[in-house]
Structures are given as structure tokens and as C-alpha cells.
Amino acid sequence: MAQTSHPFIPNSSDQLRNSMLRVIGIGSLDELYSDIPLEVRLNRPLKVDGFASEQEVRSSIEQLFKENKSGSDYNSFLGAGIYNHYIPAAVKAIVSRTEFQTSYTPYQAEISQGLLQSLFEFESMIRDLTAVDAVNSSLYDGSTALGEAARMAVRATGKYKVIVPRNLHPDKLSVLRNYTEPVGIRLEAFGYDEETGGPDLNDLQSRLDRETAAVYCEVPSFFGTLDADVVRIPSLCHEKGALSIIGFDPISLGGLKPPGEYGADIVVAEGQSISSEMNFGGPGLGIIGCRGENLLRQIPGRLIGMTTTINGTDKAFSMVLQTREQHIRRERATSNICTNEALLGIGAAAYLSLLGPKGLHDLFESILVKTRYAIKRLQELPKASVPRFETQHYQEFVVAFKRAPGITSKINRRLLLAGMHGGKSLVGDFPELGESSLLCVTEINTGEAIDRFSGLMTKLLRGSR
Amino acid sequence: MYHQATWDEPLIIEKSQAGKRGHIPTGPSDIERKIAGDLGSAVPMALRRNGLPPLPEVSEPEVIRHFVRLSQENYSPDLGIYPLGSCTMKYNPKSAELAVSTHKLEKLHPEQDESTVQGMLAMLFRLDKILAEITGMSRMSLQPAAGAHGEYLGCLIIRSYHRSRGELEKRTEMIVPDSSHGTNPASAAMAGFKVMVVPSNSEGMVDLEELKKLAGPNTAGLMITNPNTLGIFEKNILEIAKVVHQAGGLLYYDGANFNPLLGKVRPGDMGFDIVHLNLHKTFATPHGGGGPGAGPVGVTKELERYLPIPLIGFDGKKYFYDYNVPDTVGKIRAFHGNIGILVRAYAYITSLGAEGLKTVAETAVLNTNYILSRILASGTYDLPFARARKHEFVLSAKKLYDSTGVRAMDLAKRMLDKGVHAPTTYFPQIVDEALMVEVPETESLADLDQLVEALLGVYREAQTNPELVKDAPHYASVRRIDDVKASHPKTLTLHWNNPTLLENRKVSNEEISSQESKSRLTSPPSR
Ligand SMILES: Cc1ncc(COP(=O)(O)O)c(C=O)c1O
Numbered sequence: 001m002a003q004t005s006h007p008f009i010p011n012s013s014d015q016l017r018n019s020m021l022r023v024i025g026i027g028s029l030d031e032l033y034s035d036i037p038l039e040v041r042l043n044r045p046l047k048v049d050g051f052a053s054e055q056e057v058r059s060s061i062e063q064l065f066k067e068n069k070s071g072s073d074y075n076s077f078l079g080a081g082i083y084n085h086y087i088p089a090a091v092k093a094i095v096s097r098t099e100f101q102t103s104y105t106p107y108q109a110e111i112s113q114g115l116l117q118s119l120f121e122f123e124s125m126i127r128d129l130t131a132v133d134a135v136n137s138s139l140y141d142g143s144t145a146l147g148e149a150a151r152m153a154v155r156a157t158g159k160y161k162v163i164v165p166r167n168l169h170p171d172k173l174s175v176l177r178n179y180t181e182p183v184g185i186r187l188e189a190f191g192y193d194e195e196t197g198g199p200d201l202n203d204l205q206s207r208l209d210r211e212t213a214a215v216y217c218e219v220p221s222f223f224g225t226l227d228a229d230v231v232r233i234p235s236l237c238h239e240k241g242a243l244s245i246i247g248f249d250p251i252s253l254g255g256l257k258p259p260g261e262y263g264a265d266i267v268v269a270e271g272q273s274i275s276s277e278m279n280f281g282g283p284g285l286g287i288i289g290c291r292g293e294n295l296l297r298q299i300p301g302r303l304i305g306m307t308t309t310i311n312g313t314d315k316a317f318s319m320v321l322q323t324r325e326q327h328i329r330r331e332r333a334t335s336n337i338c339t340n341e342a343l344l345g346i347g348a349a350a351y352l353s354l355l356g357p358k359g360l361h362d363l364f365e366s367i368l369v370k371t372r373y374a375i376k377r378l379q380e381l382p383k384a385s386v387p388r389f390e391t392q393h394y395q396e397f398v399v400a401f402k403r404a405p406g407i408t409s410k411i412n413r414r415l416l417l418a419g420m421h422g423g424k425s426l427v428g429d430f431p432e433l434g435e436s437s438l439l440c441v442t443e444i445n446t447g448e449a450i451d452r453f454s455g456l457m458t459k460l461l462r463g464s465r
Numbered sequence: 466m467y468h469q470a471t472w473d474e475p476l477i478i479e480k481s482q483a484g485k486r487g488h489i490p491t492g493p494s495d496i497e498r499k500i501a502g503d504l505g506s507a508v509p510m511a512l513r514r515n516g517l518p519p520l521p522e523v524s525e526p527e528v529i530r531h532f533v534r535l536s537q538e539n540y541s542p543d544l545g546i547y548p549l550g551s552c553t554m555k556y557n558p559k560s561a562e563l564a565v566s567t568h569k570l571e572k573l574h575p576e577q578d579e580s581t582v583q584g585m586l587a588m589l590f591r592l593d594k595i596l597a598e599i600t601g602m603s604r605m606s607l608q609p610a611a612g613a614h615g616e617y618l619g620c621l622i623i624r625s626y627h628r629s630r631g632e633l634e635k636r637t638e639m640i641v642p643d644s645s646h647g648t649n650p651a652s653a654a655m656a657g658f659k660v661m662v663v664p665s666n667s668e669g670m671v672d673l674e675e676l677k678k679l680a681g682p683n684t685a686g687l688m689i690t691n692p693n694t695l696g697i698f699e700k701n702i703l704e705i706a707k708v709v710h711q712a713g714g715l716l717y718y719d720g721a722n723f724n725p726l727l728g729k730v731r732p733g734d735m736g737f738d739i740v741h742l743n744l745h746k747t748f749a750t751p752h753g754g755g756g757p758g759a760g761p762v763g764v765t766k767e768l769e770r771y772l773p774i775p776l777i778g779f780d781g782k783k784y785f786y787d788y789n790v791p792d793t794v795g796k797i798r799a800f801h802g803n804i805g806i807l808v809r810a811y812a813y814i815t816s817l818g819a820e821g822l823k824t825v826a827e828t829a830v831l832n833t834n835y836i837l838s839r840i841l842a843s844g845t846y847d848l849p850f851a852r853a854r855k856h857e858f859v860l861s862a863k864k865l866y867d868s869t870g871v872r873a874m875d876l877a878k879r880m881l882d883k884g885v886h887a888p889t890t891y892f893p894q895i896v897d898e899a900l901m902v903e904v905p906e907t908e909s910l911a912d913l914d915q916l917v918e919a920l921l922g923v924y925r926e927a928q929t930n931p932e933l934v935k936d937a938p939h940y941a942s943v944r945r946i947d948d949v950k951a952s953h954p955k956t957l958t959l960h961w962n963n964p965t966l967l968e969n970r971k972v973s974n975e976e977i978s979s980q981e982s983k984s985r986l987t988s989p990p991s992r
């Protein structure tokens with residue numbers, strides 16, 4: 001109890017408390033807890049520091065974060081699932097509107113039209129970009145979106161095998177295992193071409209059978225390759241009664257063919273790059289969409305629809321097909337998801353509205369150019385193959401070092417000393433590639449920064465044995 | 466009098482005009498272009514988009530006005546009381562927003578070398594310790610993105626535990642109370658468990674005798690929240706834990722209702738083996754209109770070996786990623802968690818400390834009981850089950866419905882006219898015409914009184930002028946929405962690419978029906 005209240009807790013002063021206790025008709029706060037058995041009560045204060053002023057809290061966090069070297073401090077070539085893109089100030093202004101930011105899931109649609117219309121617009125834009133029929137209002141992140149997509153395919157087909165590319169982000173594979181193994185879904189991996197990095201269609205076809213629920217493939221691939229053969233996978237799937245799940249990169253759709261146009265049945269993506277900063281990898285924005293009525297019945301999470309008021313006078317928006325969801329269907333729901341990543345969906349709607357057709361296309365092209373530029377600049381690296389795969393790339397590419405084991409981490413350590421983050425090492429997860437790392441270039445990386453990087457890389461590789 | 470903004474705002478695609486744009490991305494320099502060479506073959510033919518992507522063409526001021534207008538058509542806790550039961554809709558302190566708006570967080574990449582993220586790792590390490598202390602658990606995973614995601618992780622850990630004992634084959638059943646939140650049975654089913662429902666007794670608590678009948682050699686665990694969704698503390702919790710443990714199962718704590726117990730009771734001391742917290746409820750992080758949230762999971766010492774990787778370790782000098790988790794379940798999401806939410810929660814906890822956290826709990830319970838006392842004194846709504854409530858209570862408007870035909874949903878809609886958010890309706894399913902009220906500690910006495918007036922006001926109006934209530938809301942951005950039409954196979958509209966709808970701002974039933982043949986998405990979900 002206190003003379004004065006805590007800033008967040010208006011009724012925590014003695015005086016107010018006592019007057020409220022009188023209304024309740026009890027003498028002390030303890031009486032409100034009297035039904036709790038003594039054995040389970042905590043009879044000591046928590047060992048938690050605090051009760052600090054706002055200024056103190058702020059400076060203590062700033063002090064801690066001083067020890068972080070951010071992408072603004074360093075020249076960074078890290079990607080592999082989370083990307084450093086420029087997020088327009090207008091996007092930040094919109095997602096900072098506390099009417100959006102602090103509200104709950106729009107259960108009371110009539111007073112939540114802003115949220116609902118924004119999310120409807122998000123769903124519509126992603127749908128148009130991917131050329132599928134429907135997109136939901138978000139899942140946790142790209143990896144859980146893949147997990148949900150695999151389960152969706154299994155429910156829709158009644159089959160229990162899902163085939164994924166060998167070159168999949170290891171985190172994604174681990175998440176996918178956790179979303180599939182408990183219900184008896186078997187995962188198989190199909191290989192990539194050693195030279196081009198593209199899907200090994202022979203290997204895929206040898207695995208793709210009538211027991212297969214779905215095949216997953218990504219454009220660009222985890223290695224950043226643009227593989228023309230991917231467009232043949234959906235029809236190979238359909239011949240066997242399987243579904244095709246395509247993972248896409250939202251910005252790349254500024255110039256790449258929408259997966260729906262080459263037959264994808266389910267599309268998934270990580271949408272961080274079109275909605276928010278990297279934030280150390282979270283929150284993400286899980287995107288999922290699908291084609292056809294059969295899959296729509298199986299889609300997880302919230303779907304926003306456009307309708308009218310009962311009196312028919314106004315256009316209105318609300319959550320639809322809720323009987324798929326856990327709050328109604330409980331153990332027979334299509335997923336357990338409740339809280340999602342809606343605010344990032346609004347961010348994405350704002351981002352895509354701002355960039356528009358020309359902006360998204362230009363950004364795609366800018367990244368394409370910079371990727372080619374970086375590859376050209378690094379091509380002359382001694383004793384390295386850049387890019388490791390002979391094909392077209394977007395945003396990312398693999399560099400393989402023809403050196404003794406340990407060189408990848410050695411180089412990354414040296415780069416760090418010079419204020420640069422090298423690529424993600426692929427050594428542990430893709431031993432078949434030997435010493436290698438995955439480099440990423442976005443519109444953030446200037447030509448000059450790329451030059452400095454390639455200059456140092458050349459020096460390091462020359463100097464090392 | 467309250468009246469929500471109505472802008473009649475068109476869809477952003479309707480504002481589109483050829484040639485406009487709202488942002489210019491940075492292009493490559495001439496040198497970069499030159500060295501990159503001709504782009505003619507930069508993308509394989511088969512993967513090239515035909516033309517430009519179909520997006521709206523709007524300028525920056527138009528985009529801002531569009532979304533700011535829409536934001537004004539959205540009620541939020543920054544505008545007023547939000548007594549949505551089970552959701553703990555607190556005010557979200559603004560200091561936490563400042564904590565996350567720094568490039569030292571925004572521009573951190575999750576694959577950076579440990580040495581460059583020592584501040585970040587230090588905070589996550591501390592948060593693990595703090596949340597473990599608050600819950601009475603041994604160690605936390607900060608990975609889960611939400612409560613339900615934590616539940617799913619919990620179910621995976623329960624599977625791993627039974628597998629390690631060679632019992633997974635037979636331990637196929639997960640028990641949940643009939644008052645449980647939908648995510649509990651949904652999470653258990655997703656993890657391959659058969660859901661067994663234990664009924665509540667006449668006091669609104671788990672029926673111990675029924676639980677004893679259900680618990681046995683096939684029991685994998687019990688998922689339960691305490692206080693339960695009626696706001697009643699399960700006083701037999703130690704007995705419940707004993708029954709489940711003796712049967713060989715594990716006890717899972719759904720932390721969505723933890724707010725009233727902060728600093729007073731810890732799940733670990735109640736016998737729980739696994740716990741999730743909803744940071745977007747108890748720890749005051751904003752809910753984002755549906756997300757992101759965060760659902761850290763804590764476990765006992767014995768279960769630490771199953772936690773997702775990596776954990777954060779500290780060797781006395783440096784913080785590091787700890788992959789030394791012998792039987793880890795692996796990962797349940799990419800990277801390390803919803804960091805932005807975790808940082809806000811850390812800021813929140815620091816501003817309260819042990820004393821403040823306890824004050825949070827006590828004041829939430831005080832506020833809730835203040836409202837409940839005033840409602841009960843009015844002789845209007847019924848309160849099924851026992852009187853003692855913690856952070857929330859569930860009223861029944863069944864009597865009113867029987868006499869006036871006004872439903873709980875109508876009352877909720879009419880409350881919107883009074884400048885407050887409505888309570889949760891029709892949950893938990895064991896109460897007829899349920900209105901579930903939760904008022905967190907951040908509400909002032911004036912807010913509480915306004916809520917009481919709204920609850921009693923709509924009750925009186927239902928008796929005197931039922932049509933007014935059935936027709937509500939009258940002062941929201943739009944009148945009552947046609948949810949049947951919204952989900953009906955003939956009128957379901959999941960995207961804006963629907964010419965008739967765009968041409969006619971006011972849409973009639975006939976017009977929507979005429980879309981039937983054009984729309985591909987016409988079937989309702991199977992039952
Ligand atoms: C009692 C209860 N359990 C679980 C959940 C699920 O949490 P989340 O929405 O964070 O997934 C909720 C919130 O909706 C809840 O109220």
C-alpha cells in the first residue's frame with residue numbers, strides 16, 4: 001500500500017483502495033485472496049529489481065543496448081531469412097498509431113473497422129501479388145507458415161508425406177518437423193543440382209508418389225538462386241494428386257512471376273522485409289494464401305471479409321469463416337493460432353500502398369542489380385568460387401572457399417574486426433558445400449560498402465593459406 | 466456523448482490513379498548498373514512477371530490520411546476501458562515504446578556474431594531469470610510468439626518427456642477443463658493428443674471426482690489455467706496436481722490468467738511442470754490489433770533438457786548461445802522470439818519491481834471485485850457459480866434473454882454506443898448468455914464507474930426498449946454488421962477484386978448474390 005499511486009495503476013493509493021474496499025464490503029485486500037490455500041501462497045517478496053522511474057528504466061536499457069553493434073554501426077551482408085530493407089517513415093507512422101497498436105483482435109467489428117479494413121487490404125494486396133484466391137491476416141512467421149501449410153495440405157489430401165528441398169533454412173526445417181511429426185507426417189528431402197543449385201527434378205520425381213500430400217519449394221531458393229525448373233513442380237505434383245507449396249519473397253514479386261500463375265496451391269512467406277525492421281529476428285510476419293475452396297476450408301487463422309451492415313446501407317468488414325478457428329471448433333480447429341502478427345500485416349499494407357507497382361518493381365530491380373554487382377566484385381576473389389552456383393541470383397548467393405577447414409569462420413572473425421558482418425556460414429548445415437557462406441545484398445548496401453567488403457575479402461584470402 | 470468517427474473511407478485501391486506513387490526506393494548508382502550489366506537475362510524467362518505488379522498507385526499523403534482515418538475508426542485501450550475478459554487489456558506504458566525505438570535493436574540481425582549482441586543477450590538472459598522467478602520455474606524459452614504457440618511448445622515437451630520414458634505410445638490423452646480456452650484443446654490436438662474434457666462442479670471448479678476417473682495410464686497431461694476462465698481460483702490445485710502426477714501425467718499452466726497472481730502465487734509452487742505467460746496480457750505489451758505478442762514457456766529443472774535451442778548462457782564474462790540442451794525439441798519458430806515484445810516486457814517489469822508487480826495483481830482483483838459488487842447489488846445480471854472472483858467474472862444474461870429476447874451479443878453491441886469496449890461474449894461455453902468482464906489494474910475509478918453504468922444501462926434499456934438494444938450499435942463507425950452474409954458462401958468476399966462491390970459503395974443482397982457465379986470461393990467450411 002502506498003500514499004500515492006503508481007503511474008500505471010490509478011487505484012493503488014491507500015485512500016482510493018480503502019474507499020473501494022468499503023463498496024465491496026470488506027476490510028482488507030487480503031480478504032480477496034482468502035480462498036487461496038496457504039500452502040501455495042508466496043510468503044516472500046519476488047526477487048525482482050525495479051520500481052524504477054521512467055528515466056531510469058530508459059537509461060538502463062540504453063546502457064545495455066550500447067553493447068550491441070547494429071547494422072547501422074556495421075557493414076552487414078547477413079540475410080538468410082531476415083533482411084535489412086529500408087522501411088519508409090510513413091509505414092512507421094502508421095503502425096505507431098496507438099488505435100491500431102494497442103487494440104485487441106477485432107472481435108467487436110463495429111468499433112474495429114479501421115483494423116479490419118486495413119487487414120482486408122493487406123490480404124487483397126498479397127493475394128493480387130501472388131495470384132492465389134485468398135490470404136489470411138497473418139501467422140507467427142515464415143517458418144510456422146510453412147508448418148501450417150504442410151498440415152493444411154495433409155488435411156486436404158488425406159496423405160501423409162511432404163517433400164521439401166534439401167536446401168532449406170535449418171531453422172525452418174526444425175520448425176517444420178515440430179509441426180508435422182506429432183501427427184505422423186513424414187518429411188523427405190529432394191536434392192539440388194550440384195552445379196546450378198536448382199531443384200533436382202529426377203530426385204524429386206523418384207520421391208513424388210501417390211502418398212505425397214505436398215511438395216515445398218522456394219523462389220528464390222535458400223541459396224538465392226532463381227531456378228526456372230520450379231515452375232514445372234506444380235504440374236508434377238498435380239499429376240500425382242499432390243499439392244504444390246511455394247515459398248516466396250514478397251519484394252521479389254515486384255519482378256517475379258506470381259506463384260499462383262505457375263500453379264502453386266498454397267503460398268507462404270516471411271513478410272518482415274515489407275513491414276518492419278529486423279529487430280533481432282522477431283516479430284516476423286507469417287504469410288499464407290491458397291487456391292480453391294477445398295484449401296480455403298483448411299486455412300488456419302483469421303480471415304477478414306468485406307460485407308455490409310444488416311440494414312444494407314454501408315460497406316463493412318468482419319472476421320469470417322470463424323468456425324474453422326479454435327475459439328469455436330476447439331480440438332477440431334484448423335490450427336490453435338489465436339494471437340497472430342496483425343500489426344505487421346497493417347505495416348505491409350502501408351508499405352505496399354506506398355511503393356505501388358513502380359516502387360516495388362524498381363526495388364526488385366535495384367536489389368537484382370546490386371546482387372549482380374556484388375557477385376561481379378567478388379568474382380575475382382582468390383581461391384573461391386563466386387557464386388558457388390552457376391545461375392541467376394536475387395539478393396543472396398553462396399561463396400565457396402577452396403581453402404582448409406576453418407577459413408569461413410576465420411574470415412568472418414577478421415571481417416568483424418574491421419566492422420563488417422560477413423555472410424551466414426553454411427559449414428555446419430551444408431557440409432557438402434565445404435567451406436562456404438551465404439551473402440546477402442539489399443538496397444541498403446551501397447556500391448561503396450560492397451567495394452570495401454570485397455577489397456578486404458581479397459586481402460584476407462590472399463593472406464591466408 | 467460518444468460517437469465514433471465515420472469516414473466512409475474507400476478502399477485504398479479505389480484511390481488508385483495511374484502514375485502516382487508514395488515512396489521512391491533507392492536505386493543503384495550508375496557504376497553499379499554498368500558493372501551489373503544488361504538485365505536481359507538476369508531472371509529466367511519462366512520466372513519473369515508480365516508487366517508491373519498489381520498494387521494501388523497513391524501518394525504518401527493519401528496513404529497516411531487513409532490509414533489515419535481508418536485508425537480513427539478503431540477503438541483502443543488508449544481511448545477507454547477495454548473489459549474484454551480473458552484478454553487482460555491493460556494500458557500499455559509509453560516508456561516501453563521508447564525502449565524499442567533504437568537502431569541498437571531495430572538494426573540487429575539474428576545471425577550476428579555473439580560478440581556484437583552482448584547487450585541484447587544480456588537482456589534476454591535476465592528476462593529468462595526474472596520470468597522464472599516470477600513463475601517459480603527453473604528456466605524459460607523466450608521463443609514462442611504467443612500463448613497458443615507456448616501451449617504447442619508445452620505439448621511438444623510433454624511428448625518428448627513421455628517418449629524418453631518409453632511411454633509416448635500409450636500416453637495419448639490430454640485432459641482440459643470444460644471451461645478452458647479454445648487454444649488448449651486445439652494445441653493438444655495439433656500435437657497429436659486426444660482431448661479429454663473434465664467437467665466443472667457446481668462451484669465452477671474442476672470436478673475432482675471426474676478428474677480421478679479420467680486420469681490414468683493413458684494420460685499425457687492436464688492443461689489448465691488458474692484462476693480459471695470464470696475468474697475462480699481452483700483451490701484444489703494441489704490435489705489436482707497430485708492426481709495428474711500420480712497418474713504419470715504432466716501439469717501445464719495456461720498463463721493467460723496470471724495477472725491476479727503476480728507476486729502472490731507462483732505456478733511452480735502449485736505443482737505445475739510447464740507454464741506459459743502471455744506477455745501481451747500480464748506484462749502490458751501492446752496487442753497490435755491481434756498481434757504480435759509473446760508466450761515465453763517456463764519448465765521445471767527436470768524438463769529443461771527438452772527446451773528449444775538456443776538458450777542464452779553466461780560464463781561470468783560473456784553471454785552466449787547455449788546449444789547444450791540434450792533432448793531439445795529443436796525450434797518452434799525461426800530465430801529467437803518476438804524480441805520487440807520481450808524488450809517491452811523487460812521495461813515494464815523494471816518499472817514495477819517486486820512491489821509493483823504485487824500491486825498490479827492486487828489492484829486488478831480490487832477493480833474487478835468493485836465492479837462485481839456493484840453489479841450484484843443492482844439485482845440485474847446473474848453470477849453463476851461461487852462468488853469469490855479474482856481478475857475477472859462471467860455474468861449470465863439468460864434471465865434477461867428469456868424475458869425480453871435481448872441476447873448477450875445485443876447487450877455487448879449496445880455497450881459500444883456508450884464509449885466502452887464490450888466484455889467477451891459467449892465464453893466460457895458453460896455459462897448461458899455469457900458476458901465475461903475483466904478490468905485490469907490500469908483503470909481509474911471513473912473508468913470503472915463508467916463501465917458499471919454501461920452494464921446496468923444496457924440492462925435497463927433491454928427491459929424498457931429492447932429494439933434499441935437489438936438494433937445497436939448506433940454510434941459506432943458502422944451499424945450492426947451482417948455476419949451471416951459475411952460468411953455465407955454466396956456472399957463471402959475475401960478480397961477487393963470484385964468489380965460490383967467496388968462500383969457500388971452501398972451493396973444490396975441481390976448484387977452480392979449476383980457475384981456468386983463469378984466468385985471461386987463459394988463454399989462454407991465443413992462442419
Ligand atoms: C485463457 C487463455 N488461454 C490461452 C490464450 C491464447 O493466447 P494467445 O492469444 O496469446 O495465443 C488466451 C488468449 O486469447 C486465453 O485467454
